[in-house]
Amino acid sequence: MEPRKVGVEEELLLVDPEDGRALAVSSTVLGRAVVPGQQPGGEGLCGEFTRQQIETNTRPCTSLEELGSELRRWRRTAAQAAQFSGAQVAALATCPLPVAPSVTPNARYWAIIDKFGSVADQQLTCACHVHVEVGSDEEGVAVLDRIGGWLPTLLALSGNSPFWKGQDTGYASFRSRLQQRWPCAGPTEPFGSAENYHATVQTMIESGVLLDEAMIYFNARLSHNYPTVEVRVADVCLHSDDAVLVAGLTRALVETAARAWRQDQPPTPMRVELLRLAGWRSARSGLDGSLIGADGQPAPARCVVRALIEHVTPALEDFGEVAAVQDLTDTVFGRGNGSALQRAVWRRGGSLAEVVAAAAIHSVSA
Numbered sequence: 001m002e003p004r005k006v007g008v009e010e011e012l013l014l015v016d017p018e019d020g021r022a023l024a025v026s027s028t029v030l031g032r033a034v035v036p037g038q039q040p041g042g043e044g045l046c047g048e049f050t051r052q053q054i055e056t057n058t059r060p061c062t063s064l065e066e067l068g069s070e071l072r073r074w075r076r077t078a079a080q081a082a083q084f085s086g087a088q089v090a091a092l093a094t095c096p097l098p099v100a101p102s103v104t105p106n107a108r109y110w111a112i113i114d115k116f117g118s119v120a121d122q123q124l125t126c127a128c129h130v131h132v133e134v135g136s137d138e139e140g141v142a143v144l145d146r147i148g149g150w151l152p153t154l155l156a157l158s159g160n161s162p163f164w165k166g167q168d169t170g171y172a173s174f175r176s177r178l179q180q181r182w183p184c185a186g187p188t189e190p191f192g193s194a195e196n197y198h199a200t201v202q203t204m205i206e207s208g209v210l211l212d213e214a215m216i217y218f219n220a221r222l223s224h225n226y227p228t229v230e231v232r233v234a235d236v237c238l239h240s241d242d243a244v245l246v247a248g249l250t251r252a253l254v255e256t257a258a259r260a261w262r263q264d265q266p267p268t269p270m271r272v273e274l275l276r277l278a279g280w281r282s283a284r285s286g287l288d289g290s291l292i293g294a295d296g297q298p299a300p301a302r303c304v305v306r307a308l309i310e311h312v313t314p315a316l317e318d319f320g321e322v323a324a325v326q327d328l329t330d331t332v333f334g335r336g337n338g339s340a341l342q343r344a345v346w347r348r349g350g351s352l353a354e355v356v357a358a359a360a361i362h363s364v365s366a
Contacts, residue, residue: 020353183209
C-alpha cells in the first residue's frame with residue numbers, strides 16, 4: 001500500500017561557535033540561505049518566535065529514507081547559512097547557557113508577549129513537529145482520539161533538553177515542562193467528532209485568552225495549514241536519525257488509529273490527568289527508568305517502547321518499515337537520546353559551552 005505522506009518541522013538553535021551562547025541572528029542567517037525554488041510556507045527555512053532560532057521544513061515524504069535525506073539536507077543548509085553569519089546551528093531543545101530571548105519582529109509575536117508576559121518572553125525552546133496526511137478532518141479527529149496514550153513515549157525517545165539557564169534540571173525534556181506553562185498546551189480528552197473539535201477550538205479562541213487558531217498548542221492537533229494531523233510532543237532531536245524514528249512511529253500510529261476508526265473500534269483513551277502524569281514521567285526520565293504506557297501502567301522504558309512498536313507493527317509491515325524502525329530504535333537505546341549525550345559531555349568535565357559545541361557537530365553529522 002502507498003504510505004501516508006509525512007513531513008517534519010524542526011526548530012534549531014543558533015549559537016556562537018566560540019562560547020556556545022545563543023545568537024539573535026536569524027534574519028541574517030535567512031538572508032544568507034539561498035534556496036532555489038523555495039516557496040513561502042512550504043519546504044525550506046523560516047524564522048521562529050525568537051531571533052535565536054531558525055525552523056526547517058521538509059517536503060511531504062513517502063519513505064523514511066527520503067525523509068532522512070530531507071532532514072539532513074535542511075540541517076546542512078541551515079548550518080551553511082549560519083556559518084556565513086558567524087554562527088552554528090545546534091539541534092538542542094533548550095539553550096544550556098543562560099540567554100535573554102529576543103523576539104522576532106512581528107506584530108503577532110509582540111501581541112503574544114503583551115498578553116502572556118513572562119510565559120512568552122522567556123520562551124526559547126525547540127521542538128519537532130510531525131505532520132501526517134489524513135483524508136478528512138473526521139479521520140484526523142478520530143486519530144487524535146486514539147493516539148494520546150502513546151505520545152509520551154515519543155517524548156521519551158526524543159528527550160533533548162536537560163539544561164536550562166546554566167543548570168541541570170534533572171529532566172530529559174525540560175522543554176516539555178516549559179511548554180506546559182501555556183494555557184493551551186498539553187494532552188486532550190477525546191473530541192468524538194470533527195464538529196466537536198472545531199467547536200472546542202472556536203470556544204477557546206472566543207474566550208479571549210488565545211489570539212488565534214495557531215495558538216492551539218495541543219500535543220497533537222489538526223493542522224490549520226495542511227490536511228494533516230500535527231504531532232507536537234517531541235523535543236527537536238539531536239540526531240536526525242532519531243527524528244526519522246519519531247516520524248516513522250508517528251505515521252504508523254496515525255495509520256493504526258485510522259484503521260481502528262474505519263473498523264468502528266472505539267477509542268480506549270486515558271484520562272487527561274493520567275496523560276499529564278505520563279508526560280511528566282517521560283520528561284523526567286526519558287529512556288532511563290520507567291515510563292507510563294498507553295495502558296496507564298508503569299513499565300521499563302524498553303518495554304513501553306516495545307509495546308508501541310508492537311501496536312503499530314501491522315502498519316509498519318505494510319509500509320515495509322519494520323526493520324528500519326527496529327534498527328533506529330536499537331540505535332537510540334544503544335547510544336542514548338540527546339539528553340544522554342549532553343549529560344555525557346558535561347560529566348566528562350566539559351563546560352556547557354562544550355556541550356553546545358558537541359551538539360552542533362552531532363546535529364549535522366550523517
